[in-house]
Amino acid sequence: MAMWIQAQQLQGEALHQMQALYGQHFPIEVRHYLAQWIESQLWDSVELDNPAEETKAKRLLDNLVTELQRKAQLQGGEDGFLLKIKLGHYASQLKSTYDRCPLELVRCIKHILHSEQRLVQEATNASCGSGGQAMDTLSQRHQQINQAFEELRLATQETENELRKLQHSQEYFIIQYQENLRIQAQLSSLSSLPPAERTQRETTLQSKRATVEAWLTREASTLQKYRLNLSEQHQKTLGLLRKQQTLILDEELIQWKRRQQLAGNGGPHEGGLDVLQSWCEKLADLIWQNRQQIRRCEHLTQQLPLPGPMEELLSKLNSDITDIISALVTSTFIIEKQPPQVLKTQTKFAATVRLLVGGKLNVHMNPxxxxxxxxxxQQAKALLKNESTHSESSGEILNNNCVMEYHQATGTLSAHFRNMSLKRIKRSDRRGAESVTEEKFTVLFESQFSVGGNELVFHVKTLSLPVVVIVHGSQDNNATATVLWDNAFAEPGRVPFIVPDKVLWPQLCEALDMKYKAEMHSGRGLSEDNLVFLAQKAFTSSSNNPEDYHNMTISWAQFNRESLPGRNFTFWQWFDGVVELMKKHLKPHWNDGAILGFVNKQQAQDMLLSKPNGTFLLRFSDSEIGGITIAWVAENPNKPGERLVWNLLPYTTKDFSIRSLADRISDLNHLLFLYPDRPKDEVFAKYYTPPLSKVLCGMSGRFTTPNPEPSGGTSTFMDQTASPSVSHPNNFGVYPSDSMLDPDGDFDLEDTMDVARHVEELLRRPLANQWSSQQS
Structure with a gap:
């Protein structure tokens, strides 16, 4: 209800815009009396393009109607009688309007709430500015655009008034001209009269004719001056329209498209399309009014030709304003919801296109x-250069035709492609070292329609963001790299789909941070230390100074074509493996700050050796894609008084699909404190599996128990299934044999056992016996 309270405080143009959101499709009284209920519903959770969500939308509609009926019944007394009838009528009206299309109700209310929020925010920013604080750039830009619209409205109204004056003056001129012709006819008929009478009448008529002709001469000059002045006014208005249209289409719309592209990398895409549509509709309305004025002026000129350059001037004005409206229509045919940029063949995908001026130009009358x-x-390049007039295809898309629908509640004209599928793709010859996952395609959407009774016909086209076509999930990783690089570094207005081969390291850091934060659904992104770690990996450097990397460039080949030194994977493949692991299994722990992650082995050793025994940290594996290892500090069992840092062989998605990180850490009793000094249960206990579930699911047996030392004098690990209720000794002095070390010095506590087999054996044994054996 807080939003509605603020919306009621709006004033001036903002108040008018808010009121214009309501009508028969959704009465403002419903918003007022159900404000709290409306604002408490999860409208944004409904996917409007998904027909399967219709059930959820129908439930919201039914609940809305029920709430209205309940509110109506609560009205009592003489004053409440009319309101009771009105609310009951609205309940029936909404039920009748949206019962067959409940998703449209959701679309309508989402549009209203988002618009109210925008208007309130703009008003808040403006009031802060008037109080002496600087308004943010967005508010200043919006204010500039709104002021320009007011100037255009006044200019258009002025030319309308002048045109009416011209029309009235011309009509009176024609009447006087007809009067002159009548006098001329009377003079011609005087020959039949007697001489005396003829002379008297002739003198009177000639005097009258002279007066009228003098007036006609003066008025013709005045009319010509009116026409020229009106033409100049229209030229000025067209100049303002061009300037406003350039600001909206070449700046605001381009920025919206850029935000949409960055959203493909996880950047915020704050919407704003409804605001853009309102501006484009105002432009369309003003352009169309001026075009009609110019045409009326042309008609007046044809009706009463006068000497002068008016025909040429009006022809030029007509041509100019037609160009302006053509640019507006073709530029506002946009992709509201992009197709997936990694597009797998034989897989269903969706997209939505929208014509921002469709409702204003009544395009929906003939959808x-x-x-x-x-x-x-290459085909995209040819299309943009107008070298190709027909749409050549590089593949076959099923369900690729859709009729644009007009949604009256929101005033949007859009086409929702819900069930497209790429049946096949035709690849071009690859260049040099380029792989199939570096080849870019685009989905072309095109349509044709007319406005003004077929007066103007438009053929509109728009290209999607670049897409990489894959045929197998194993290609997804490299395809995502191509998309991320393109989204991050594409320049506005580029030739499709040129991107720089090298970029500054800080630019790539920004893209990686954006991607990481989006996947974690958290504000905790990559710290400066994390980025230094990544720079060391990318450039095979040992410098810990962030400044050393600020002016360094990284190439596409370094990013995802050349393997890292001594590895069989690229920088991106390693980073993406980390992202996938975190997203699927470790997101809560990252957001809790429990995972340091971007720490190399030497750093981990330096950090842990200054801490008490049993202190551990979690770091990403250098040697394995999507792996995370536990490093901890403990005494060396072979050299009393010496302390060492040990590293487990990395855990991967496969491991965490069997048993969670928290439970694995719980199992390892020698792990006591999460670096720097947090008791592990304080950090991980809320994620532990309940005790009985642990036994039933099969514990991983990660407790380390000392065995009698073999003849070689080294200690080994033994797998032991145990209940968390059983106490275990501190096992800091128990370490693996050399045979369990990996080439990097890591080891795995369960590499000698098959977990699936262990679980199977566990479930075949009586629980009572199992508990007994554990305790013994």
Missing amino acids: PQVKAVIVSE
Whole structure:
């Protein structure tokens, strides 16, 4: 209800915009009396493009109607009688309107709530500015655009008034001209009269004719001056329209598209399309009004030709304003919801296109059809250069035709492609070391429609963001690298789909941080230390100074074509493996700050050796994609008084699919404190599996228990299934044999056992016996 309280405080133009959101499709009284209920519902959880969500939308509609009916019944007394009838009527009206299309109700309310939020925010920013604080850039830009619209509105109103004056003056001129013709006819008929009478009448008529002709001469000059002045006013208005349109289309819309592209890397895409549509609709309305004025002026000129350059001037004005409206229509045919940028064949995908001025130009009166085809990079270049007039295809998309639908509640005209599928793809010859996952395609959407009674016909096209086509999930990792690089470093207005081969390291850091934060769904991204670690990995450097990397460049080959030294994977493949592991299994622990992650083995050793025995940390494996290892400090069993840092062989997604990180840490009794000094149960206990579930699921047996030392004098680990209720000694002095060390000095506590087999054996044994054997 807080939003509605703030919305009621709006004033001036903002208040008018808020009121315009409501109507028969959703009465403002419903918003007022159900404000708290409306704002408490999860409207944004409904996916409007998913028909399966219709059940959820229907439930919201039914609940809304029920709430209205309940509110109506609560009205009593003489004053409440009319309100009771009105609310009951609205309940029936909404039920009738949206019962067959409940998703449209959700679309309508989402549009209203988002618009109210925007208006309130803009008003808040403006009030802060008036109080002496600097308004943010966004508010200043919006204010500039709104002021320009007001100036255009006044200019258009002025030319309308002048045009009416011209029309009235011209109509009076024509009447006087007809009067002159009548006098001329009377003079011609005087020959039949007697001479005396003829002379008297002739003198009177000639005097009258002279007066009228003098007036006509003066008025013709005045009319010509009016026409020229009106033409100049229209030229000025067209200049303002061009300037405003350039600001909206070449700046605001381009910025929206850029935000949409960065959203593909996890950046915030704050919407704003409804605001853009309102601006584009205002532009369309003003352009169309001025175009109609110019055409009326042309008609007046044809009706009463006068000497002068008016025909040429009006022809030029007509041509200019037609160009302006053509640019507006073709530029506002946009992709609201992009197809997936990694596109797998034989897999269903969706997309939505929208014409931002469709409702204002009444395009929906004859709904146009939109077609989608997939084209190569070269075909896209040819289309943008107008070298290709027909849509060549590089593949076959099923369900690629869709009719645009007009949603009255939101005033949007859009086509929702819900069930497209790429049946096949035709690849071009690859260049040099380029792989199939570096080849870019794009989905071309095109349509044709007319406005003004077929007066203007538009053929519109728009290209999706670049897509990489894969045929197997194993290609997803490298395809994502291509998409991330393109989204991060594409320049506005580029030739498809050129991106720099090298970028500054801080630029790549920004892209990686954006991706990481998005996957973690958290504000905790990559710290400066994390980025230094990544720089050391990317450049095979040992410097810990962030400044050393600020002016360094990283190439695409270094990013995802050349393997890291001594490894069989690239920098990106390693990073993406970390992201996937964290996203699927370790996100809560990262957001809790429990995982340091980006720490190498030497750093881990330096950090842990200064801490008490049993202190441990979690770091990402250098040697394995998507692996995380536990490093901890303990005494060396072979050299009393010496302390060592040990590292487990990395855990991967496969391991955490069997048993969670928290439970594995719980199992390892020699791990006591999470670096720097947090008791492990304080950090991980909330994620532990309940005790009985642990036994039933099969514990991993990661407790280390000393065995009698073999003849070689080294200690080994033995797998032991145990209940967490059983106490275990501190096992700091128990370490693996050399045979369990990996080439990097890591080892695995369970590499001698098959976990699946262990669980199977455990479940075949009586629990009572198992508990007994554990305690013994």
